[in-house]
Amino acid sequence: MDVAQTAAIPDVELDGGVRIPLVGLGTSGLLGQPSVHAVSTALRQGYRLIDTASRYNNEMSVGMGLRDSGVPRGEVLVQTKLGGGDQGFDEAITAAKESARRLGVSYLDVYLIHWPNPTLGRMVESWKALLTLADEGYVRTVGVSNFKQHQLQTLFDETGRWPALNQIQCSPSLARTELRAFMADHDIHAQAWHPTGRKEGMLGEPEILRLARKYGKSPTQISLRWAVQQGIGVIPKSSHAGRQRENVDLFDFEFDLDDMTALAGLDRGERAARDSDVEEEF
Numbered sequence: 001m002d003v004a005q006t007a008a009i010p011d012v013e014l015d016g017g018v019r020i021p022l023v024g025l026g027t028s029g030l031l032g033q034p035s036v037h038a039v040s041t042a043l044r045q046g047y048r049l050i051d052t053a054s055r056y057n058n059e060m061s062v063g064m065g066l067r068d069s070g071v072p073r074g075e076v077l078v079q080t081k082l083g084g085g086d087q088g089f090d091e092a093i094t095a096a097k098e099s100a101r102r103l104g105v106s107y108l109d110v111y112l113i114h115w116p117n118p119t120l121g122r123m124v125e126s127w128k129a130l131l132t133l134a135d136e137g138y139v140r141t142v143g144v145s146n147f148k149q150h151q152l153q154t155l156f157d158e159t160g161r162w163p164a165l166n167q168i169q170c171s172p173s174l175a176r177t178e179l180r181a182f183m184a185d186h187d188i189h190a191q192a193w194h195p196t197g198r199k200e201g202m203l204g205e206p207e208i209l210r211l212a213r214k215y216g217k218s219p220t221q222i223s224l225r226w227a228v229q230q231g232i233g234v235i236p237k238s239s240h241a242g243r244q245r246e247n248v249d250l251f252d253f254e255f256d257l258d259d260m261t262a263l264a265g266l267d268r269g270e271r272a273a274r275d276s277d278v279e280e281e282f
Contacts, residue, residue, distance in 0.1 A: 024049025039065025
């Protein structure tokens with residue numbers, strides 16, 4: 001039985017009208033045939049959002065997986081990202097078209113600036129390029145990734161337009177409460193990378209394990225449910241069909257207020273997150 005039969009994946013409407021599922025497939029680190037297999041398997045099981053990036057070096061295999069799945073292109077949201085080395089107005093226009101070529105698609109659904117990379121000084125130029133791509137219909141909607149509040153504000157101050165989406169490091173261990181509140185005030189959808197908190201040791205936390213026992217779910221599902229219950233999108237990575245099914249089986253239970261209060265106590269604060277004023281990726 002596939003995901004579409006066992007668990008519907010809710011979506012949310014981004015600014016501009018594009019609807020995006022709350023759960024998608026992350027592909028960072030998946031290369032070659034494992035990437036093709038993961039994407040094809042996920043789509044056949046009901047996933048409709050695939051996340052990649054130029055710096056993942058797997059856009060071609062992601063596109064192969066899309067075609068191999070047999071799912072019509074128009075039913076899938078393909079999301080990719082502008083690499084730091086391609087920032088700048090003309091460079092970003094070219095990079096988006098190159099990403100689409102590698103993916104084997106005629107348009108991109110969601111295109112993001114991967115990192116602000118402040119030492120380059122090209123963040124605003126790149127954002128203007130993305131807006132141009134959206135206005136021309138080459139990209140359905142545009143956003144950013146790893147942007148902090150002041151960086152988002154700069155984009156708006158320079159162009160009068162907010163990103164539709166900001167993909168951020170976010171999990172029960174890194175709740176990003178202030179940043180998400182600012183984003184919500186400006187209709188910027190929060191999408192989480194590393195949403196399980198596995199790298200911070202979150203899946204072994206006693207509170208996560210207690211809730212897993214309470215609801216008959218895995219620790220991974222507890223962390224993912226924390227996000228989607230608040231309207232935060234997640235893009236967990238897995239090439240295993242069973243784990244892909246597990247990662248969308250999140251909508252048949254709901255945390256109560258006491259549960260959410262307990263989970264809030266796991267937040268390590270903003271200083272535990274990667275700082276995009278300091279860390280850069282080219």
